[in-house]
Amino acid sequence: MDTPQNTALTRALTGLPGPLPARGVIHIAIRHTDRFTVVGNDLAQHPGLSTTAVGFAVRIQSLPQGTEVGIKALAARFPEGEKLIAAALRELETHGYLQRARTRLPNGRIVTRTVFCNQPAALLRPRAAAAPPQLPPTARPIAPPALMPEPTVEPEASPEPEPEPTPDAVATPDPPAPLAAPPQAAAPPFVRLVPPPTAPKPPRPPLPRPRELTPELERISTALLSDLRHHSPQFTLSEDDVRELVPGVAAWLERDAHPDTIRHTLTINAPEPVNYPYQFVKHRLTVLLPPPLPGAHDLTPPPARRNPVTPFQTCDGCERAFRAPTPGHCRDCRTEDEQRATAA
Numbered sequence: 001m002d003t004p005q006n007t008a009l010t011r012a013l014t015g016l017p018g019p020l021p022a023r024g025v026i027h028i029a030i031r032h033t034d035r036f037t038v039v040g041n042d043l044a045q046h047p048g049l050s051t052t053a054v055g056f057a058v059r060i061q062s063l064p065q066g067t068e069v070g071i072k073a074l075a076a077r078f079p080e081g082e083k084l085i086a087a088a089l090r091e092l093e094t095h096g097y098l099q100r101a102r103t104r105l106p107n108g109r110i111v112t113r114t115v116f117c118n119q120p121a122a123l124l125r126p127r128a129a130a131a132p133p134q135l136p137p138t139a140r141p142i143a144p145p146a147l148m149p150e151p152t153v154e155p156e157a158s159p160e161p162e163p164e165p166t167p168d169a170v171a172t173p174d175p176p177a178p179l180a181a182p183p184q185a186a187a188p189p190f191v192r193l194v195p196p197p198t199a200p201k202p203p204r205p206p207l208p209r210p211r212e213l214t215p216e217l218e219r220i221s222t223a224l225l226s227d228l229r230h231h232s233p234q235f236t237l238s239e240d241d242v243r244e245l246v247p248g249v250a251a252w253l254e255r256d257a258h259p260d261t262i263r264h265t266l267t268i269n270a271p272e273p274v275n276y277p278y279q280f281v282k283h284r285l286t287v288l289l290p291p292p293l294p295g296a297h298d299l300t301p302p303p304a305r306r307n308p309v310t311p312f313q314t315c316d317g318c319e320r321a322f323r324a325p326t327p328g329h330c331r332d333c334r335t336e337d338e339q340r341a342t343a344a
Contacts, residue, residue, distance in 0.1 A: 043057055
């Protein structure tokens with residue numbers, strides 16, 4: 001069967017003015033009168049946002065105030081999954097369109113407040129001082145037509161009164177010139193504080209390994225990893241996972257970590273549920289590895305440094321005590337000897 005054609009669009013093309021392009025998109029713009037949202041091209045054509053992020057930004061912008069826009073709320077409303085929605089929201093946060101903050105209500109409950117801005121770049125521009133409103137130029141009043149005086153009979157000798165000045169003759173002051181608005185400061189350059197989601201991620205540190213994997217260390221490590229499911233069922237590891245994680249536990253045991261301490265560190269404050277127990281245990285074994293215990297010589301305080309004391313000596317001439325590193329004459333005897341040598 002042939003694909004059904006939309007004849008309404010075909011008929012609408014005939015009503016477009018001017019020549020139509022030979023290829024590419026052709027817009028049939030029908031003016032909205034209700035239920036519409038204005039979306040700027042800075043969002044619709046953003047080069048750093050994915051199509052999914054732009055779509056969710058438009059969906060969030062079209063929702064009324066107070067609507068829940070969390071990951072689970074959007075996943076329940078739209079067909080996309082939670083991972084795709086979370087990645088799109090992170091992109092919007094990176095580029096400044098979205099901000100999520102946890103707020104405590106007066107009743108003590110903690111909620112997440114989401115703020116969406118359709119033009120984040122406009123928030124970085126300095127606000128210009130409001131210029132005074134410019135008044136339109138004051139029009140000069142139009143002089144009313146002079147009324148013709150009624151004919152009166154006056155004696156010829158009486159002088160005619162001088163005509164009063166018309167409003168045109170009165171000088172009208174010009175309106176004051178409006179104050180010039182201060183020059184706007186240049187907008188500071190946009191500095192990206194968070195790397196884009198497409199930036200390469202640093203490599204993860206490798207699993208720690210002991211200096212020597214002895215059979216005793218391997219036996220204790222295998223038993224500890226296999227016994228984790230008895231303390232928390234979500235830490236059920238496969239045989240291959242246990243075999244790969246044994247060197248990490250052996251490195252902890254080599255540093256005198258107690259098996260109960262290792263078990264507590266791996267299972268405490270774990271999320272519910274643990275979707276990937278192997279990755280979770282490997283991460284904690286790598287990141288929380290304790291330092292090796294110091295040796296006895298490391299804890300010994302350094303010897304106290306004492307200032308050397310110059311010993312007492314007995315002068316060979318006057319037998320007076322004085323301080324000197326070697327025996328000899330005191331200062332007075334040396335001075336007398338020098339004076340006698342000089343006089344001779």
